[in-house]
Amino acid sequence: MDEKIKSGKEILDEFFNFTLKEIPNVDEGVARVLLNLYQNNKLTARNLSNALSEMREEQANDKD
Amino acid sequence: MTKIKSINIRGLRGVKENLPLELDGKSILIYGDSGSGKSSIADALEWFYYDRVEHLVSEEIGRGGIEAMRNILLDGSEVGSIKIQYTTKEFDSEKNIYLKKDSLSHDCSNESPEFSAFLGASANENLILRYRDLVPFIIATKKQKLDELSKVIGFGQVTGTRTILKTVVNDLKRELKIKDFDNQISNQQGHIIENFGHNIISDKQFVDTVNRLMEPLKPAKKITILGEIDGILKLIEQPPDSKIIELQVFYNKVSDLASNVPNRLEGIRESYNGYLKQFQDIASDIEKIKKLIMENLLTAGIKVLQSPAMVEDKCPLCLQPKNRSELLKELEIRIMELDKLRAETLRLSEAKESLQGEIDEPHQLTKALLLDEHFQSEDNKQLKVKAEQLKTHFENYLAELEIDVLEARKLKAPKELALDKTVLSGMADFCRQKGDELKTSKTDDLRFEVHSKIVLSKQAYSEIKKLEREKELLTRQHATLETVYSQFVKRQEGALKAFLTRFSTDINGLYQFMNPNENVKDIKLIPIEKDDELAGITIQFEFLKNEVAPPHKYLSESHLNCLGIAFFLTSVIAFNKENKFLVLDDVISSFDSMHRKRFADLLNEEFSDYQIILLTHEKNWFDYVANMVKGKDWKIAAVKWSEERGTYVDEPPETIKQRIETNIKASNVEGLGNNIRIYLERVLKEIAFNLKVKVDFLYNDTNEDRMSYELLSDLKSKINKHGTDELKKEPVIGRLLTSIFIGSKGSHDSSFDLKIGDLKAFWEDIKELESLFYCDSASCKDKCVSLRHYDDIGKRIRCGCGNKAYDWKR
Numbered sequence: 001m002d003e004k005i006k007s008g009k010e011i012l013d014e015f016f017n018f019t020l021k022e023i024p025n026v027d028e029g030v031a032r033v034l035l036n037l038y039q040n041n042k043l044t045a046r047n048l049s050n051a052l053s054e055m056r057e058e059q060a061n062d063k064d
Numbered sequence: 065m066t067k068i069k070s071i072n073i074r075g076l077r078g079v080k081e082n083l084p085l086e087l088d089g090k091s092i093l094i095y096g097d098s099g100s101g102k103s104s105i106a107d108a109l110e111w112f113y114y115d116r117v118e119h120l121v122s123e124e125i126g127r128g129g130i131e132a133m134r135n136i137l138l139d140g141s142e143v144g145s146i147k148i149q150y151t152t153k154e155f156d157s158e159k160n161i162y163l164k165k166d167s168l169s170h171d172c173s174n175e176s177p178e179f180s181a182f183l184g185a186s187a188n189e190n191l192i193l194r195y196r197d198l199v200p201f202i203i204a205t206k207k208q209k210l211d212e213l214s215k216v217i218g219f220g221q222v223t224g225t226r227t228i229l230k231t232v233v234n235d236l237k238r239e240l241k242i243k244d245f246d247n248q249i250s251n252q253q254g255h256i257i258e259n260f261g262h263n264i265i266s267d268k269q270f271v272d273t274v275n276r277l278m279e280p281l282k283p284a285k286k287i288t289i290l291g292e293i294d295g296i297l298k299l300i301e302q303p304p305d306s307k308i309i310e311l312q313v314f315y316n317k318v319s320d321l322a323s324n325v326p327n328r329l330e331g332i333r334e335s336y337n338g339y340l341k342q343f344q345d346i347a348s349d350i351e352k353i354k355k356l357i358m359e360n361l362l363t364a365g366i367k368v369l370q371s372p373a374m375v376e377d378k379c380p381l382c383l384q385p386k387n388r389s390e391l392l393k394e395l396e397i398r399i400m401e402l403d404k405l406r407a408e409t410l411r412l413s414e415a416k417e418s419l420q421g422e423i424d425e426p427h428q429l430t431k432a433l434l435l436d437e438h439f440q441s442e443d444n445k446q447l448k449v450k451a452e453q454l455k456t457h458f459e460n461y462l463a464e465l466e467i468d469v470l471e472a473r474k475l476k477a478p479k480e481l482a483l484d485k486t487v488l489s490g491m492a493d494f495c496r497q498k499g500d501e502l503k504t505s506k507t508d509d510l511r512f513e514v515h516s517k518i519v520l521s522k523q524a525y526s527e528i529k530k531l532e533r534e535k536e537l538l539t540r541q542h543a544t545l546e547t548v549y550s551q552f553v554k555r556q557e558g559a560l561k562a563f564l565t566r567f568s569t570d571i572n573g574l575y576q577f578m579n580p581n582e583n584v585k586d587i588k589l590i591p592i593e594k595d596d597e598l599a600g601i602t603i604q605f606e607f608l609k610n611e612v613a614p615p616h617k618y619l620s621e622s623h624l625n626c627l628g629i630a631f632f633l634t635s636v637i638a639f640n641k642e643n644k645f646l647v648l649d650d651v652i653s654s655f656d657s658m659h660r661k662r663f664a665d666l667l668n669e670e671f672s673d674y675q676i677i678l679l680t681h682e683k684n685w686f687d688y689v690a691n692m693v694k695g696k697d698w699k700i701a702a703v704k705w706s707e708e709r710g711t712y713v714d715e716p717p718e719t720i721k722q723r724i725e726t727n728i729k730a731s732n733v734e735g736l737g738n739n740i741r742i743y744l745e746r747v748l749k750e751i752a753f754n755l756k757v758k759v760d761f762l763y764n765d766t767n768e769d770r771m772s773y774e775l776l777s778d779l780k781s782k783i784n785k786h787g788t789d790e791l792k793k794e795p796v797i798g799r800l801l802t803s804i805f806i807g808s809k810g811s812h813d814s815s816f817d818l819k820i821g822d823l824k825a826f827w828e829d830i831k832e833l834e835s836l837f838y839c840d841s842a843s844c845k846d847k848c849v850s851l852r853h854y855d856d857i858g859k860r861i862r863c864g865c866g867n868k869a870y871d872w873k874r
Contacts, residue, residue: 008222011559015552023551027544034548038225045231046414052232052545056537060530 012038029055065644066152066182067675075135075144076111076161077104080710082735086719087699089151091676095686096703101711102679105703106192106649107133108146109677112159113186119196131168134161135710147173154178165377169390185642190635192647195654197628210591210600222556229549235418236542242331242422244324245535251323252531255316255524259517270525277514293522297515305512308502309519314438315502316520318447319495321426321433322488325454328426333478335419336461340478342412346469352405356470359402362395369395409469416465427458443498450491457483557591564589564601567634574630577670578662579623583608587627603627622659625651629663633671645675652685664689668696717746728827731820740823741772744804744830748775751837754850755861757782772804788871796832803829839863 006014016038020031033051037043067089073079078101085092085105096102110117111133120132134144140163147158157174172179211220256264260277264270267290274293275286278300287296346352368380369392379386399406433439434455439448464475506512572587585606590613592600604613612618615627629651636646648667652660664685667676680686690700702714720743727736752759757778776797783791803826839847846853846864853862854872862869 006559006562008219011219011222011555012225015555019551019555020548023547025543026547027540030541030544030548043225043228045228045235046417048228048232049235052236052541056534056541059537060533 029059065640065642066150066155067644068677069149069151070147071105071109071149072147073105073108073145075138075142076108076133076146077101077135078705078711079104079108080135080137081712081738083703083711083713084723085699085701085713087675089675090697090699091674091678091693092699092701093678093686093689093693094680094701094703095683096679096681096705096711098681100681100703100705102681102703103194103649104711105677105679106194106647109647110192112146112148112157113183113191119194130161130170134163134168137710152182155182164387164390165385167386167390167394169387169393182642189640189643190632191640191643191645192649193629193632193651194649195625195651197632208600219556219560222559226549226552226556229545229552233542233545233549236538236545238331240535240538240542242328243534243538244327245531247327248320248324249528249531249535251320252524252528256521256528259521259524264521264525270521273521274518277517280510281514290522293518297518300511300515302511302515305506305509305515308506308512309516311438312499312502312516312520313523314436315495315499316523317433317436318451319492319499321429321454322491322495325426325488328422329457329483332419332422332461335415335422336464336478336481339412339415339419339465340475342408342415343469343475346408346412347474352408353470355402355405356409359399359406360470362399366392366395366399412469420462420465423458423461427455427462430455430458447491447494450487450494453484453487454491457481457487560591564591567638570634570637571627571630574633574666574670575626577666578626578630578659580662584619584623587630621654622656625654626659626663633666636674644673645677646671647677647679649679650681652680652682657684660685661688664692668692672696717743720746724827728820728824733820733823736820736823737826740827740830744772744800744833745775747830747834748772748779750848751775751833752779754837754848754852755779755782755786756851773801776801776804786873788873791836791870794836796829796836799829800833837868839865839868841865841867844868 016035020026020035023031030052033048033055034043037047037051068087069089070087071085073083074081083105094102094105107117107120111130116130117133138144143160143162145158145160149156154176155174155178157172157179159170159172161168161170163169253263256262260273262273264273270290271287274296278286278296281300283296283299287293346356365381368374369388374380374388377385377387379391430451434448434451438444439451460476460481464481467473467475503516506516568588571589572585575584575587587603587605590602590604592602602613603615604611605615606612607618616624619627640646652663655663660682667678678689680689693700703711704714705711720739724736724739724743727733727739751757752775757775759774759778780797780801783797803822837849839849841847841863844863844865844867847868849861849863849868849870851861851872853864853866854860854874855862855866855869858869859871859873860869861872
């Protein structure tokens with residue numbers, strides 16, 4: 001049975017490294033932020049919120 | 065996967081002297097009476113692998129039970145240790161615990177990265193099962209079951225990530241709600257409609273409207289783009305008009321703030337309620353507060369010790385001598401033990417930070433607005449008072465957030481912080497009234513009217529564009545995160561479902577093996593959801609053809625224990641990837657005889673490829689298993705306890721003899737004297753038994769603990785009384801009586817400097833004693849000379865084959 005069950009880490013690796021890219025209608029920038037935080041072991045609610053907020057600010061300024 | 069070649073325990077828990085287990089990767093069945101200290105083996109292994117012993121953890125026994133690991137009878141300088149040799153040689157290691165400046169320290173001989181990785185991976189494996197661990201999972205709450213399984217599977221991180229995603233999805237949703245873009249946009253549109261008479265949906269429409277408004281003033285040219293508006297306004301502006309228009313802009317801004325703030329305040333109030341609850345949960349629990357205070361002290365202690373200025377080996381607080389690095393390690397362990405509470409305070413601090421962020425934006429906006437010079441005018445004095453009340457309202461919240469949970473203060477109730485309802489409505493009414501007054505004062509001034517309408521509408525239009533962009537970006541992020549979250553949940557639930565299905569099948573299989581043809585069928589672990597969240601796991605099964613749960617409502621203790629064992633063994637199969645062994649410590653204590661037998665059969669038939677260390681105090685079960693594994697390459701041993709030696713393995717003499725010969729060959733004196741003494745005691749006991757040597761009466765087990773000197777003396781008396789010169793004149797018994805202290809010194813008196821030569825001579829004497837009383841013929845089935853084979857005619861004592869015989873008077 002051990003061969004067929006994925007560990008928690010395997011589930012996370014698979015999701016962030018592969019599944020995330022394939023989900024339709026996902027903003028590329030947000031996906032990049034998520035992957036980056038996960039790979040650097042910094043995925044917390046606070047870090048994600050801050051990163052998204054910075055991203056919005058940059059995008060708003062770009063448009064201006 | 066690795067198995068264990070040998071274990072040697074010394075000075076840990078009940079074990080005082082060496083307790084060697086030579087396993088060679090094979091399973092072992094160990095018998096020991098209650099109180100013999102056999103659980104010391106499981107404790108030592110648990111400490112080796114997990115750096116803690118769960119059943120010893122208590123307030124009295126600190127540091128994860130480690131303080132109870134070192135045998136209490138050891139001298140100050142003696143080291144407690146467990147040495148394990150594996151079938152994978154690079155993992156061989158010895159873990160020691162010792163006193164260093166009156167404080168317990170421990171270290172490990174193997175510092176290789178391979179061993180470290182092995183130990184790290186092993187920390188998540190299920191290696192040891194005790195009787196007391198059997199039922200907790202089965203009777204745990206649904207949530208505890210979920211937490212426990214999540215931990216076992218490593219789903220904790222997955223659940224944590226799911227929570228993070230959900231938190232951020234909710235934060236974004238909340239921000240969208242709080243910012244209430246539609247309301248803000250609608251306010252701005254209101255300004256446009258008020259000035260232009262209709263809404264504006266495009267730049268071109270805005271430009272056309274401006275040109276139409278300008279027509280009566282007959283401008284020299286028309287504008288074609290928004291960027292040209294400022295140029296055309298310059299043509300019609302008059303300094304006094306500009307001041308009035310500035311004032312109109314000011315009143316619009318204040319009015320916008322008063323319209324937008326209510327939604328923000330509602331969000332702040334909700335968040336504050338949540339924060340208050342978390343705060344009170346901690347603040348009202350004195351034990352939590354004490355622990356937090358200690359954590360602060362311990363954390364501060366670490367900072368102090370890490371400072372380059374602190375080079376002395378002493379505790380900076382009590383100034384007692386203490387190794388600095390050991391002290392650091394101790395502090396880190398104690399902080400780790402506060403993990404759960406730290407998670408709680410972390411959540412509180414996150415809630416605080418999030419609430420501060422929520423308050424910060426409208427607070428800063430209000431503060432910035434209050435800097436506007438128009439507030440200084442006497443006309444706006446009343447408006448200023450209200451705006452300051454709003455600012456103070458935000459600051460009151462912020463002041464509550466500054467209160468440390470460790471202070472013995474209560475936070476204010478939301479009611480005490482509420483803002484007077486008339487503040488915001490008063491601000492809006494005031495601005496509306498002033499705006500109307502300004503308009504009325506310039507009713508007949510077309511130039512002013514056009515100028516004012518264009519400026520106010522342009523400002524509103526630009527604000528709308530900004531708000532729309534902000535809304536678009538936030539909505540896009542929210543939609544993305546929501547999609548990601550829902551996909552993540554699907555993956556997590558799919559993986560959990562796959563796991564639970566497989567896991568249930570195996571648990572059911574193992575349970576049915578132990579309980580065939582009974583009324584419990586189809587045992588399943590079922591996930592439970594509540595509010596779109598995985599809330600727990602329950603154990604469901606078919607009982608008398610009905611689906612029922614939970615097990616402890618329907619099953620007997622024996623059956624519950626079977627379920628516990630099935631769960632443990634299923635976890636072993638599923639998750640142990642490094643270690644191919646398991647320790648079962650007295651797990652069948654409450655089993656009836658049928659379940660005991662079935663459990664033994666289960667191990668024998670389904671787990672034969674595992675190395676099993678099976679400890680029991682049940683003599684009948686021991687005999688049953690011993691008989692069952694006969695010829696199946698299992699080792700069998702018994703452990704005993706004596707005051708002098710602590711817990712020790714009652715090994716067969718051949719094993720001890722082999723070890724003595726190996727150590728003599730290698731000139732290794734460590735434990736050699738002790739082994740020789742044990743061996744001599746065994747030999748003497750057998751000789752004394754066969755020759756009916758009489759010793760003093762002792763009760764029960766103490767009767768077994770005969771010392772060599774006593775046995776030798778009484779054997780000599782017996783020979784003198786019944787033997788002839790052939791035996792009486794043998795010098796070896798006399799030699800042993802004088803040299804027997806070597807074995808004693810070697811085992812108990814560390815001040816005596818043992819030489820390998822002394823031990824060799826001592827050993828040679830013992831072998832001579834053996835050759836005197838034991839037949840050396842390979843075919844002899846009863847080698848020891850015995851009164852059982854007494855030759856009544858020849859009046860001789862003999863071995864089984866008769867080759868070894870001496871004259872003996874009855």
